[in-house]
Structures are given as C-alpha cells and as structure tokens.
Amino acid sequence: MPSILCPCGSNRSYTSCCQPYLTAADIAPTAEALMRSRYSAYCEGEVDYLITTRHISTRKFDDRINLVRSLKTTVWESLRIINTQKGRKNDTAGSVEFIAIYKQPEWGQLHERSKFIKENKRWFYVDGEMLPPVLPKRNHPCWCGSGKKFKHCHG
Numbered sequence: 001m002p003s004i005l006c007p008c009g010s011n012r013s014y015t016s017c018c019q020p021y022l023t024a025a026d027i028a029p030t031a032e033a034l035m036r037s038r039y040s041a042y043c044e045g046e047v048d049y050l051i052t053t054r055h056i057s058t059r060k061f062d063d064r065i066n067l068v069r070s071l072k073t074t075v076w077e078s079l080r081i082i083n084t085q086k087g088r089k090n091d092t093a094g095s096v097e098f099i100a101i102y103k104q105p106e107w108g109q110l111h112e113r114s115k116f117i118k119e120n121k122r123w124f125y126v127d128g129e130m131l132p133p134v135l136p137k138r139n140h141p142c143w144c145g146s147g148k149k150f151k152h153c154h155g
C-alpha cells in the first residue's frame with residue numbers, strides 16, 4: 001500500500017507524522033507538532049482531537065457544534081508554517097505563525113499566530129491572533145495553489 005502523505009504538508013507519510021498524535025498513540029513533542037496535528041485534525045474531521053488539544057481556559061460550551069459546522073463547510077487545502085517561537089521540547093510556551101488555505105467553496109487564506117502552552121507534558125492550543133493575508137506579487141504564483149499567476153487568479 002502506498003503511504004499517504006500527511007495533510008499538514010510535512011512531506012512525510014501520515015503514519016509517521018500527525019496520525020500517531022490524532023490516535024493518541026503518541027504526544028506531540030513541540031508546539032509546531034501540535035499545530036500541524038491540529039491542522040491535520042481539521043482535514044480529517046477529528047473533532048474530539050480539536051477539542052481536547054484546546055486549552056481548558058479557552059474552550060467554550062459550543063465548540064463542538066461550531067467545529068462540526070465548520071468541518072462541513074470548509075475544505076482545508078494546504079498549510080505553511082511561517083515562523084515558530086519557542087515551543088520546543090523544553091519550553092512551556094510558544095507560538096506558531098502559519099498560513100492555511102481553504103475553500104468554502106471560494107478560496108480563503110487564514111494567516112494566524114497561534115499561542116500554545118504546555119501542561120503536564122502536553123501542548124495545548126490557547127488562542128490565535130489573526131494577521132492580514134499575505135499576498136504575492138502580481139506575476140508570482142497565487143497563494144491559493146492554483147498554479148496561476150496572482151493577477152490572473154480569482155477572476
């Protein structure tokens with residue numbers, strides 16, 4: 001059986017990247033690993049993982065219903081990690097800046113700096129700061145991954 005690439009864009013197989021975290025066979029060792037696994041959970045519709053990896057201080061009573069709704073209407077296309085600060089194995093806090101591309105069905109870009117903290121050896125997503133979209137130069141490939149030049153994309 002050919003190995004399936006991980007949705008998080010690591011270019012590694014799913015079974016050796018995010019899947020062990022989603023199945024609780026292993027614990028994400030860094031903030032970036034947790035960030036990637038949460039992105040993969042969005043791709044795979046793993047609502048429980050998205051709830052349990054969110055820090056208790058920012059969970060809301062309607063998280064589940066909102067996640068289920070968002071997973072039905074949004075297709076996550078790609079993830080690019082821009083920058084990671086701290087969040088390594090020996091840290092207890094960190095942040096990861098990323099760009100995630102989705103279709104809803106129109107193309108969209110989520111550019112966010114997510115905050116993570118570690119408690120009892122586990123990383124948790126706390127919350128995120130939305131950042132302005134990153135737009136390429138007119139003659140460069142569009143951010144949506146269509147392969148078209150930015151100036152020719154999105155009609």
Ligand SMILES: [Zn+2]
Pocket residue numbers: 006007008009010017018019036037040
């Ligand atoms: Zn992955």
Ligand SMILES: [Zn+2]
Pocket residue numbers: 107142143144145146153154
């Ligand atoms: Zn485009």
